Each structure stands twice: as structure tokens, then as C-alpha cells.
Amino acid sequence: xxxxxxxxxxxxxxxxxxxxxxxxxxxxxxxxxxxxxxxxxxxxxxxxxxxxxxxxxxxxxxxxxxxxxxxxxxxxxxxxxxxxxxxxxxxxxxxxxxxxxxxxxxxxxxxxxxxxxxxxxxxxxxxxxxxxxxxxxxxxxxxxxxxxxxxxxxxxxxxxxxxxxxxxxxxxxxxxxxxxxxxxxxxxxxxxxxxxxxxxxxxxxxxxxxxxxxxxxxxxxxxxxxxxxxxxx
Numbered sequence: 001x002x003x004x005x006x007x008x009x010x011x012x013x014x015x016x017x018x019x020x021x022x023x024x025x026x027x028x029x030x031x032x033x034x035x036x037x038x039x040x041x042x043x044x045x046x047x048x049x050x051x052x053x054x055x056x057x058x059x060x061x062x063x064x065x066x067x068x069x070x071x072x073x074x075x076x077x078x079x080x081x082x083x084x085x086x087x088x089x090x091x092x093x094x095x096x097x098x099x100x101x102x103x104x105x106x107x108x109x110x111x112x113x114x115x116x117x118x119x120x121x122x123x124x125x126x127x128x129x130x131x132x133x134x135x136x137x138x139x140x141x142x143x144x145x146x147x148x149x150x151x152x153x154x155x156x157x158x159x160x161x162x163x164x165x166x167x168x169x170x171x172x173x174x175x176x177x178x179x180x181x182x183x184x185x186x187x188x189x190x191x192x193x194x195x196x197x198x199x200x201x202x203x204x205x206x207x208x209x210x211x212x213x214x215x216x217x218x219x220x221x222x223x224x225x226x227x228x229x230x231x232x233x
Contacts, residue, residue: 056074066100068098106130109127119148153173158171167183
């Protein structure tokens with residue numbers, strides 16, 4: 001009797017490699033079938049983020065190469081995308097103002113502030129306080145600081161207290177040193193010579209005409225007007 005032996009060669013795929021391969025195929029087919037994209041909404045210009053945000057700021061600021069101010073703030077945002085471009089101090093701000101000999105002339109503070117760098121215009125809001133070395137104390141809820149004309153002005157209720165007098169009114173204008181100022185639509189205590197002579201009334205402003213100003217918008221500079229010297233203090 002002859003025995004015939006046939007050798008059959010079989011190729012068997014490694015089971016250990018087969019299982020991961022099948023799992024990958026399932027994931028691939030599932031992903032292709034879903035086709036879901038997760039995208040965020042486009043950023044509007046009004047919502048554009050600041051190009052720089054600094055915390056715990058205590059810095060010196062120069063004007064025409066001369067150090068004029070110290071700024072202390074919890075948060076400082078610089079936004080060049082919004083129009084007009086601005087610095088924002090939403091956590092409050094404190095200034096020290098210096099003369100050319102680096103002597104402190106005044107202290108300025110506010111709950112919120114914006115600086116429109118192209119216009120060189122500051123807008124201070126919320127418990128605005130100014131004290132200078134002459135004993136003057138100024139308080140208001142809103143004040144503009146014009147870096148081109150080097151003056152302060154406000155069209156909301158303001159209060160000025162000095163060792164000699166107290167003035168309150170809805171229009172205020174002053175030089176940067178608070179040495180010469182005017183308060184109109186006013187009430188308070190006056191010296192007799194304060195009431196002598198007439199004065200031209202300041203030109204109407206948007207706020208006086210009933211226009212609404214956005215909280216963070218720059219205010220158009222009021223037209224310069226001449227005032228009688230007897231109305232300055």
C-alpha cells in the first residue's frame with residue numbers, strides 16, 4: 001500500500017494585525033459619513049481683541065521727549081483695530097502729572113478711561129477726581145482731557161472746591177494746570193469781584209443739545225471761545 005502525502009501551503013493573516021485594521025476602517029467610514037464641521041462665528045470689528053493687554057501697570061509717559069505723567073492701572077488694553085484706535089483702562093486709572101522739573105503738579109483718577117491716540121484725547125468717566133498743588137479739588141462723572149489744546153473740559157455736572165470758593169455747574173473748562181478755569185450754568189459761593197463784568201457764553205456742545213454720546217466714543221472738541229477775565233478763577 002502506498003501512502004500519498006500532499007503538503008498544502010496556506011497563508012493565514014495574523015489575527016493580531018487584523019483586529020486593529022478593521023477598527024480603523026470603521027472609524028474612517030464613520031467619519032466620512034458624518035461630515036460635520038465645527039467653526040466659530042466671524043469676529044466683528046466691534047468685537048476685535050486688543051493687540052496688547054498689560055496687567056499691574058506702573059509706568060512713566062513722556063510728551064515731546066519730556067516725562068509728563070505716571071500711569072498706574074490694573075489693566076491696560078491697546079486696540080488699533082477699532083475706529084478710532086484707542087487705549088482702554090476699564091479697571092480704573094491713576095495719574096501723576098509732572099512739571100519740567102519732575103515735580104508733581106496734580107493727581108488725577110477715574111473709574112474708567114479711554115485714550116484716543118490719534119486725536120490725543122482722553123475721556124475719563126465715573127468718579128473723576130483731580131487735586132492740584134494749589135489746593136483745588138475737582139470732581140465730576142465725566143471729563144475730557146485735550147492733549148492738543150492742553151485743556152480739560154466737561155459738559156456734565158462738575159464741582160470745583162478751592163480754599164477761597166466752591167463752584168458747581170454743568171459746563172467746565174480749564175487749562176492743564178487747573179490755574180485758570182471757567183464754570184458756567186453754575187451755583188455756589190462767590191466773591192463779589194467774581195460777579196463783576198460780563199462774559200460770552202460757551203458755544204453749545206452736543207451734550208447740551210441733547211445728543212447722546214456712547215460711553216467709549218471720543219467727544220468732538222468744542223469750538224474755542226473767548227471769555228471775560230472776570231469769569232476765570
